[in-house]
Structure formats: structure tokens, C-alpha cells
Amino acid sequence: MTVRVQEAPFDPGAEISAFCSGDPGIGGVSTFIGLVRDMHEGARVDAMTLEHYPGMTERKLEEIEAEARRRWPLDRTLVIHRFGRMLPGEPIVLVAAASAHRGAAIDACTFLIDWLKTSAPFWKHEEGPDGGRWVDARESDEQARRRWL
Amino acid sequence: MTVRVQEAPFDPGAEISAFCSGDPGIGGVSTFIGLVRDMHEGARVDAMTLEHYPGMTERKLEEIEAEARRRWPLDRTLVIHRFGRMLPGEPIVLVAAASAHRGAAIDACTFLIDWLKTSAPFWKHEEGPDGGRWVDARESDEQARRRWL
Amino acid sequence: MKIRYFAWLRQRTGCSQEEVDPPPDVTTVAALMEWVGRRHPRFAEACAAKGVVRCAINQEYVERDATVAASDEVAFFPPVTGG
Amino acid sequence: MKIRYFAWLRQRTGCSQEEVDPPPDVTTVAALMEWVGRRHPRFAEACAAKGVVRCAINQEYVERDATVAASDEVAFFPPVTGG
Numbered sequence: 050m051t052v053r054v055q056e057a058p059f060d061p062g063a064e065i066s067a068f069c070s071g072d073p074g075i076g077g078v079s080t081f082i083g084l085v086r087d088m089h090e091g092a093r094v095d096a097m098t099l100e101h102y103p104g105m106t107e108r109k110l111e112e113i114e115a116e117a118r119r120r121w122p123l124d125r126t127l128v129i130h131r132f133g134r135m136l137p138g139e140p141i142v143l144v145a146a147a148s149a150h151r152g153a154a155i156d157a158c159t160f161l162i163d164w165l166k167t168s169a170p171f172w173k174h175e176e177g178p179d180g181g182r183w184v185d186a187r188e189s190d191e192q193a194r195r196r197w198l
Numbered sequence: 199m200t201v202r203v204q205e206a207p208f209d210p211g212a213e214i215s216a217f218c219s220g221d222p223g224i225g226g227v228s229t230f231i232g233l234v235r236d237m238h239e240g241a242r243v244d245a246m247t248l249e250h251y252p253g254m255t256e257r258k259l260e261e262i263e264a265e266a267r268r269r270w271p272l273d274r275t276l277v278i279h280r281f282g283r284m285l286p287g288e289p290i291v292l293v294a295a296a297s298a299h300r301g302a303a304i305d306a307c308t309f310l311i312d313w314l315k316t317s318a319p320f321w322k323h324e325e326g327p328d329g330g331r332w333v334d335a336r337e338s339d340e341q342a343r344r345r346w347l
Numbered sequence: 348m349k350i351r352y353f354a355w356l357r358q359r360t361g362c363s364q365e366e367v368d369p370p371p372d373v374t375t376v377a378a379l380m381e382w383v384g385r386r387h388p389r390f391a392e393a394c395a396a397k398g399v400v401r402c403a404i405n406q407e408y409v410e411r412d413a414t415v416a417a418s419d420e421v422a423f424f425p426p427v428t429g430g
Numbered sequence: 431m432k433i434r435y436f437a438w439l440r441q442r443t444g445c446s447q448e449e450v451d452p453p454p455d456v457t458t459v460a461a462l463m464e465w466v467g468r469r470h471p472r473f474a475e476a477c478a479a480k481g482v483v484r485c486a487i488n489q490e491y492v493e494r495d496a497t498v499a500a501s502d503e504v505a506f507f508p509p510v511t512g513g
Contacts, residue, residue, distance in 0.1 A: 187428075
């Protein structure tokens with residue numbers, strides 16, 4: 050059970066290889082990686098800055114992870130989320146869940162990212178050719194969260 | 199769009215890092231990794247050998263991947279499946295799907311592994327303290343497949 | 348009382364956090380938002396739009412009717428957009 | 431006609447593949463399974479258990495009523511367990 054909130058870039062592959070290793074009871078690992086896109090709603094994105102609420106962010110991510118572990122029999126969970134400025138193509142977030150069976154791993158991973166999207170205090174600010182703009186919350190993210198209520 | 203059926207071990211992290219790189223249009227990558235467990239239905243597993251049907255395996259995996267790409271707007275897909283003898287903790291299979299948005303990536307990845315489990319011609323043979331045994335197909339895998347019909 | 352502002356609400360108040368001492372009748376989030384709106388007119392504008400300003404007290408999400416105390420850390424921010 | 435056997439069906443026939451020349455009235459998978467069962471009694475036992483023997487012709491899954499031809503590659507195997 051690990052939560053990391055960091056400004057530094059991370060290598061999703063290296064994290065996932067470590068996550069998969071060392072426990073032969075794990076039969077399935079499900080992961081999701083969110084990356085900075087170079088386009089958003091038809092506009093070019095040159096860079097993105099993620100603002101967050103230090104302290105509350107960690108607290109919320111730990112709550113989300115604890116909730117996933119209450120709901121599914123998980124051997125391991127991992128959440129890494131960056132803040133600060135990043136460029137298109139860079140990973141923003143990695144969530145991973147490991148279980149003896151794939152159903153639990155997949156559902157827990159989907160739950161983690163859906164729940165994180167709507168409750169971890171992060172705010173995206175994009176820079177593009179017309180200057181900067183704050184990204185609006187999406188109704189589809191709220192809908193994805195409600196699947197788990 | 200890549201399918202690899204191979205006897206050699208692979209490093210899931212290295213594969214995933216490469217899969218995530220080089221296309222800043224990708225916003226979300228969903229992956230599933232299946233690993234050899236050291237226990238199965240209460241019995242110790244010392245090693246597992248995957249038999250397959252060369253030729254038909256590749257054909258079926260390519261069909262599965264093509265079907266995923268028909269159903270969701272995917273930028274990339276990847277399926278790596280090993281055959282031959284492997285030890286607990288070793289990765290057996292990696293599936294990955296990349297899309298602009300996370301919903302498509304997650305659904306496609308889940309579809310790929312559910313469909314693969316029930317239609318790619320592989321057969322697991324486990325070695326344990328009481329000798330070898332062929333793994334039975336699971337009804338839950340059929341149920342997982344039927345979600346996508 | 349410490350108040351923190353995030354994202355574009357921070358840009359509207361012009362500060363990321365401030366120590367304030369609201370009058371004793373400011374006991375709820377709703378009352379505090381009104382009071383803060385008088386200090387920062389552009390914050391009041393944002394509050395007029397429904398569902399746009401979220402609040403946390405001591406790093407837990409709360410609704411408008413939650414009670415605020417002088418020792419609290421209160422935060423105002425728009426809907427979250429991480430992940 | 432080439433017939434391939436996989437997993438524990440292969441162990442029952444004792445061979446992974448064989449070239450066979452069934453009589454002309456063997457035109458369906460069902461008829462071929464009966465005919466193969468006479469060559470390999472332990473294959474016939476497996477066929478008696480419902481839903482256990484799957485068939486592919488030229489690497490496509492088929493049902494019992496599918497037509498087989500002399501030029502086909504036919505495969506028999508138990509339900510798949512990969513992934």
C-alpha cells in the first residue's frame with residue numbers, strides 16, 4: 050500500500066516491474082497510466098501545470114486506496130501522482146492493483162482512478178497558443194465515480 | 199497494433215514504458231499483467247507449462263486485437279503471451295490499450311484479457327508436490343467473456 | 348482562522364492563503380463565503396455560480412451548512428481535475 | 431487429413447498429430463470424432479463427457495456439424511486456459 054505525491058517525473062515501467070515482483074501469490078496486476086496530451090478539446094497544449102493541496106492530497110489518496118482494499122482482496126496497491134509543470138507525453142498518474150485473481154485487480158484499478166479523478170484535490174492548468182486556461186471538471190468523471198457508489 | 203507469442207521471458211515494465219512513449223496524443227494507458235502463482239486451488243505450484251497451438255494462437259490474438267480496435271478508438275494495443283515452462287512470479291501475459299481517454303483504454307484492456315482467456319488456444323499444465331495436472335477452464339472466465347457479447 | 352484558495356479561485360482572491368478573524372456570527376461555511384465575498388468581490392462572483400466553489404475544513408470536504416471555528420483551516424477551490 | 435491433438439487429449443491419443451485417411455462417409459466433425467474414437471479408445475472416453483472436446487478446422491473454432499474435407503487441418507483440444 051503506497052501513495053506518492055511528487056513533483057519529479059517517474060518511469061511507469063520501472064514502477065510496474067517493481068510492483069509485479071517479489072510476491073508469487075500475485076496472479077494479476079492491473080494498471081492505469083494517465084499522460085499529458087498535446088491536444089485538449091481541439092486546442093494545442095504546450096504544457097500543463099498541476100496545482101494541488103499539499104496534505105489533503107495525500108490524505109485523500111490514502112483514503113481512496115484504503116477503500117479499494119476494503120472492497121477487494123488486494124495484495125498490493127500503488128498510487129503515484131505528480132504535481133507541478135509537465136510536458137505532453139509525460140506521465141501524470143499511475144495507479145496499480147495486484148490480486149490473486151484478475152477480476153479484483155481490474156475492478157480495483159478502475160475504482161482507484163475513477164475515485165481519484167473526482168476526489169483528490171488537483172487542478173489542471175494548460176498552456177497553449179492562446180495562453181493559459183484552467184481545465185473544467187467533466188460530468189463524465191462524475192458519472193464514472195457514481196458507478197462505484 | 200502488436201501481437202507477440204513467445205517462449206522467452208519479457209519485462210512488463212520495459213514493454214509498458216515503450217508502449218506509453220512517443221505519441222503525445224495518448225491520454226490513458228490501461229494494462230493487465232498475468233503472472234504464474236505459487237498456489238492454485240489450495241495446492242502448491244512449482245512450475246507451469248503453457249502449451250499452445252502455433253499459428254492459431256497468433257491468428258486468434260490478432261482477431262481479438264482487431265475486435266478491440268473496432269469497438270473503441272485506440273491509439274495502440276499490445277498483446278504479449280508466453281508459452282513453454284515458467285516459474286511462479288514470472289509474467290505470462292501482458293495486454294495494453296492506449297487511447298485519448300481513459301474509458302476506452304480501460305474497457306478495451308479488460309475486453310482483451312477477458313476475450314483472450316476464452317478464445318486463445320493455450321492450455322496450462324501445473325507441476326506441484328503431487329505431480330502434474332492440467333488446469334480446468336473456469337466458468338467465471340466464460341461469464342467474463344459474455345459481458346462483452 | 349486560516350483560509351486557503353486554490354486554482355482560479357486563488358487568482359480571484361489574489362492570495363493563496365490568509366489569516367482572517369471573521370465576526371462571531373460567521374459560524375457556517377455559507378456565512379463564511381458571504382463574508383469572504385465582501386473582502387474579495389471576484390470571489391463573490393464565483394460563489395454566485397452554482398456548484399463551482401467547493402469547500403474543505405481541515406482537509407475534509409464539507410457542504411455549505413458545515414460549522415466553521417476559529418482554529419480551522421478552511422479551503423475554497425473549484426471542482427477537482429486531477430488524474 | 432491432418433489431425434492435431436493438444437493438452438490432455440494429446441496424452442490420451444499418445445500423439446500430437448497424425449495424417450489419417452478416414453472413409454468417405456466421414457464428412458462432419460461428429461463423424462470424425464467417432465472414427466477417431468475407434469482408433470484411440472481413450473479419445474472416445476473424453477468425447478463421451480459433454481463439452482470437454484473442442485474442435486478447430488484450419489485454425490477456426492467449429493461445432494460438431496461442421497464439414498471436414500481431406501485437405502483440412504483438424505484439431506481437437508480441451509477448453510482453453512491461457513492468460
